[in-house]
Amino acid sequence: MAAESDCHFDEEASERYSMGTFSDEEAEQIEDHLLVCEACRRRVAESDTYVAAMRRAAARVRRGTARRMD
Amino acid sequence: MMNAQLSDSDSSVQADAPSAGQSWSRLVKRIQSGDASAMEEMYGVFTTGIRFYLCRQLGPQDLDDRVHEAFVAITQSIRKGELREPERLMGYVRTVVRRQVAAQIEAVVEQRRRQIDPSLGAVVCDHQPNPERQAIEREQTAVAYRVLQSLPRRDREVLVRFYLKEQSPAEICREMDLSATQFRLTKSRAKVRFGKLGRARLERHRGFRLRD
Numbered sequence: 001m002a003a004e005s006d007c008h009f010d011e012e013a014s015e016r017y018s019m020g021t022f023s024d025e026e027a028e029q030i031e032d033h034l035l036v037c038e039a040c041r042r043r044v045a046e047s048d049t050y051v052a053a054m055r056r057a058a059a060r061v062r063r064g065t066a067r068r069m070d
Numbered sequence: 071m072m073n074a075q076l077s078d079s080d081s082s083v084q085a086d087a088p089s090a091g092q093s094w095s096r097l098v099k100r101i102q103s104g105d106a107s108a109m110e111e112m113y114g115v116f117t118t119g120i121r122f123y124l125c126r127q128l129g130p131q132d133l134d135d136r137v138h139e140a141f142v143a144i145t146q147s148i149r150k151g152e153l154r155e156p157e158r159l160m161g162y163v164r165t166v167v168r169r170q171v172a173a174q175i176e177a178v179v180e181q182r183r184r185q186i187d188p189s190l191g192a193v194v195c196d197h198q199p200n201p202e203r204q205a206i207e208r209e210q211t212a213v214a215y216r217v218l219q220s221l222p223r224r225d226r227e228v229l230v231r232f233y234l235k236e237q238s239p240a241e242i243c244r245e246m247d248l249s250a251t252q253f254r255l256t257k258s259r260a261k262v263r264f265g266k267l268g269r270a271r272l273e274r275h276r277g278f279r280l281r282d
Contacts, residue, residue, distance in 0.1 A: 019236065021236070032160045032164050035120065035123070035164060036115060037119075038118065041119070044126075045122075050261060053214035054218075054233040054260075056210075056214065057211050057215040057217070057218050058218065058234035059234055061219075061226065062230060062234060
């Protein structure tokens with residue numbers, strides 16, 4: 001059946017979805033697509049990992065900078 | 071938004087192939103008529119996507135039960151005729167699963183409120199993530215930290231502003247006097263480096279284990 005959507009979203013959109021910076025309407029479009037697309041689910045999973053790691057590491061950098069300034 | 075970011079990937083789709091909307095409508099009709107194979111088909115199409123969404127939002131606990139609950143809710147409402155636009159089945163599935171997530175989050179908030187207020191009589195539980203998950207996260211953070219430390223100070227500042235302070239690309243470019251291309255390059259180089267360093271560390275760990 002024609003369940004599989006024939007559109008994919010790019011890395012930037014995937015990262016924005018991971019960061020939660022889309023509007024509700026935009027996120028809904030992404031989520032509809034994710035329901036039926038394995039390739040995009042993999043991309044979002046990778047983005048989730050990357051964004052979370054960068055956030056934690058950036059916080060560590062920030063804390064280090066703040067300590068040096070004390 | 072999506073028009074700019076979504077791209078056609080399957081030029082082999084035939085012109086006379088049924089649209090996704092038509093296929094959903096047919097599937098919904100078959101489910102309403104009690105066709106068991108239609109149920110299986112819906113399960114086959116949506117299970118992984120629903121699992122992914124629920125796991126991402128709520129974590130892996132009780133995942134099988136939650137997926138099952140979602141299907142029960144979807145099937146019941148289809149059979150009751152509550153899905154008024156069958157061609158929008160995909161959006162309907164997403165709505166049901168989103169509601170399920172919202173209800174679960176509300177329940178957790180209520181549970182935590184009870185934990186804070188012992189007079190409400192709930193047991194205090196340990197909500198720490200499991201040790202394996204924590205170890206993986208520590209490893210990923212270490213890789214990301216090395217990536218950030220290996221960058222020139224200015225590039226590092228770009229990434230800290232973007233990922234930690236959640237400034238928009240436009241704001242960062244304006245405040246740091248960068249072009250959009252410079253911003254994209256800084257971000258994509260860091261991502262490539264994260265991938266390379268992560269793989270290298272993984273291989274070192276594997277080699278270490280093999281020598282044990």
